[in-house]
Amino acid sequence: MKTPDDIQRIAEAITVSSTLSATNKKRLMNVLNEHNNRFGYTAQGKLKLAIFDTRKYDKRGFTKYCPENIELVPIKSSLNKDTAVLALGCKVVCVFVNDKCDRAAIEVLAKYGVELIALRCAGYNNVDLVACEDHNIRVVRVPAYSPHAVAEHTIALIMMLNRNLHKAYLRNRSGQFLLDGLVGFDMHKKTVGVIGTGKIGRCVIDILLGFGCNVLCYDPYPNDELATSNQIRYVTLNELFEQSQIITLHSPLNADTFHMIDGDSIDKMLDGVMLINTSRGGLVDTKALIKGLKSGKIAKAGLDVYEEEAEIFFKDKSEGVIDDDTFARLLTFNNVVITSHQAFLTNEALTNIAQTTFENIGEYIDGKPLTNRVELS
Numbered sequence: 324m325k326t327p328d329d330i331q332r333i334a335e336a337i338t339v340s341s342t343l344s345a346t347n348k349k350r351l352m353n354v355l356n357e358h359n360n361r362f363g364y365t366a367q368g369k370l371k372l373a374i375f376d377t378r379k380y381d382k383r384g385f386t387k388y389c390p391e392n393i394e395l396v397p398i399k400s401s402l403n404k405d406t407a408v409l410a411l412g413c414k415v416v417c418v419f420v421n422d423k424c425d426r427a428a429i430e431v432l433a434k435y436g437v438e439l440i441a442l443r444c445a446g447y448n449n450v451d452l453v454a455c456e457d458h459n460i461r462v463v464r465v466p467a468y469s470p471h472a473v474a475e476h477t478i479a480l481i482m483m484l485n486r487n488l489h490k491a492y493l494r495n496r497s498g499q500f501l502l503d504g505l506v507g508f509d510m511h512k513k514t515v516g517v518i519g520t521g522k523i524g525r526c527v528i529d530i531l532l533g534f535g536c537n538v539l540c541y542d543p544y545p546n547d548e549l550a551t552s553n554q555i556r557y558v559t560l561n562e563l564f565e566q567s568q569i570i571t572l573h574s575p576l577n578a579d580t581f582h583m584i585d586g587d588s589i590d591k592m593l594d595g596v597m598l599i600n601t602s603r604g605g606l607v608d609t610k611a612l613i614k615g616l617k618s619g620k621i622a623k624a625g626l627d628v629y630e631e632e633a634e635i636f637f638k639d640k641s642e643g644v645i646d647d648d649t650f651a652r653l654l655t656f657n658n659v660v661i662t663s664h665q666a667f668l669t670n671e672a673l674t675n676i677a678q679t680t681f682e683n684i685g686e687y688i689d690g691k692p693l694t695n696r697v698e699l700s
Contacts, residue, residue, distance in 0.1 A: 396412075417441045474523050489660055513534075528549070585611045
């Protein structure tokens with residue numbers, strides 16, 4: 324609980340801040356003025372939940388499923404050490420994939436009384452769990468919102484690149500109704516390598532089997548049911564690289580998987596391979612990918628994620644210049660399709676995300692064990 328001295332120090336920090344707008348300063352000062360003995364709650368006893376990086380689709384889902392004992396505090400800004408002060412007056416913050424929950428941000432959150440970080444996604448590579456433990460901040464996530472959403476987007480990227488739909492659309496819009504350069508291939512009997520056979524990977528496999536593909540899988544923790552199936556085959560990572568005509572990534576990002584697709588792994592792939600990544604940008608060394616595209620080793624690439632996406636995705640860059648030279652180079656390839664981390668974006672997934680997030684927070688409010696808690700391994 325904050326003491327009067329704590330509140331005074333916070334007020335002084337807000338007043339002298341050079342990074343906060345006048346509107347945000349006013350809102351934070353109002354929070355302080357309304358402060359009561361139950362810090363983190365409204366006068367009516369509702370828990371205040373700060374939702375960072377809030378978009379219109381977030382607001383709709385969270386507003387629709389918000390319990391009566393929670394009050395939403397939507398915040399457009401992404402979380403970082405400078406914006407963490409916007410969580411003032413909230414015991415719980417809700418963050419997404421590109422919010423920066425590093426030690427510096429967590430120290431600010433802890434200073435202002437935050438006790439729970441509720442991720443509205445499955446991955447948690449952007450959260451410093453050691454810092455959270457040091458400051459007694461618990462972390463929960465949404466482990467499975469809609470694996471079908473990401474799996475279907477994966478297949479959409481494969482088919483768009485295969486049948487050159489992005490090129491055909493742009494040609495037809497400009498009146499060029501030509502078929503030259505649009506030849507694709509039958510998916511039937513093509514060999515597809517699936518890296519990661521969790522919930523999303525398994526959905527991808529089901530769709531690929533429907534096409535009649537030969538499916539190779541790699542996962543350090545093979546699925547027992549899949550391993551006994553005569554429709555797919557688990558292989559080593561090198562075997563997958565050497566035999567797959569299409570490779571799709573569905574692994575979490577951690578120290579073991581960071582840049583798993585690098586220059587060495589690309590050299591092992593078949594000439595003219597298609598690479599798809601709808602998982603985490605850091606799985607792919609982007610500079611090595613560009614080199615592979617330039618050489619023709621990689622014929623096509625579909626990316627829903629990018630390793631430095633936090634400064635680009637979910638933002639309107641139409642009026643400015645993209646100063647990330649690596650990303651700008653990617654945009655020049657007509658055999659690369661980039662979507663801005665939208666694979667999850669279906670009505671069903673957004674519903675599941677909101678509902679599971681509120682279930683997680685409800686367990687915190689009730690003092691119950693946190694079913695979806697993320698802890699240091």
